[in-house]
Amino acid sequence: MSVQQLIDTDRAFNDMAQREGTGKAFIAYSAEDPVMIRPGSMPLLGRSAFVESFSKVTGSALSWEPLKAEIAESQDLGYTFGRYTLREGGEIKGHGVYVSIWKRQSDGSWKFVLDGGGTTPEPVTI
Template sequence: MKLIPTYSLVTCLLSASVLTVQAQLPERVGSLISADRTAANISKTLNPHQALLSIVDKESTLFVPSPVNALNYLNNRPNIPDVMSWEPNFALVSKSMDWGVTSGPMEFQKVGAVKRNGQYLTVWRRDKKGNWKVHIRAEVENYGKGGKSDLIYYEPDNSWYLKHRSKVRLQQREEVVTQSDELFSTVLKANNEAAFSEFLSDDVRYYYPWEDEIEGKANVLAFLKKKRIEITTEPTGVGRAYSGEYAYTSGTATVRSKEKLVKFNYIRIWQLKDDYQWRVIMEMMFER
């Protein structure tokens, strides 16, 4: 079943806004948005270090920008901002309630330095106690000139899904997503425009360094053409919701522009569409 995005309508004082929006949220996706907002509040009231520690465990990965074990990184004098705030403007959870995604704008600052802006993307999973924990998290810097956008969230329906028990079968299901990314990467080598036209969802959200959030396939294609950017990618990581309708891939990329060649990492969020084809609904490119 196709999920329908919903927009928040509250535009009042911050404290009242948070309470009202949360009260309007459906239960399932609302639990993830609340977890993300709670961590953001800890960052504001205490510090970013405590905030990140509250949402990671031994299986969490942070891209800083290379992937590192989150707990090891945070427990060893990490190079993170002294001040950091963020607010999700996109969220989804799977029907199995074990997997979700949030993303949104952020601000961060070192003491004595200028305030900087960016976008974050977090893939979440639930631990054995039912708590949302970071699976992977990445950030990309921009100029912060984009206007504030409404929260879009996708509440899962109650439709049936196949409950696999075999670890072999679950791994095979992830391999299907990897194969989609590999095919995307192969087509990119031949023709960027054809690849993005085929694999991006019409409502894709695209994050690229020093650019505001780009929404919609047509706008992504126009951006790449304007900047004369050619991208090649190589997948290295994959994860899929137990219910099967969402997944992520991650990997390395080479970005050629009219000025230079730059090495990147990327994260792609995939959705299995009604035509049973995998399409990218979100992509973040960030330098490595």
């Protein structure tokens, strides 16, 4: 398993969010027992909390791009780090950075087990 495959998974995750909506993508790419850290809010813990929260999300207001990834020597855990843009009604409302921790599933696919991020005062350029 290569780092590029993990970056490609994160990009596919974003592509699905743009095509089918952020909520549907977060449900599809989350592992069975995910955690989401949300600044200023309680974390989302577990599959049912994800489905309940993200089923209410419509549109594709969030877009992101992975900038770095690493995979553990064991080949079963990895992370992606990147930047995101938040839009409302087509207008940019915020920028930030995120980190997703991914776990390789029994079928060889990657699903995130933990996701979180924070806002930045301006777009991140790396």
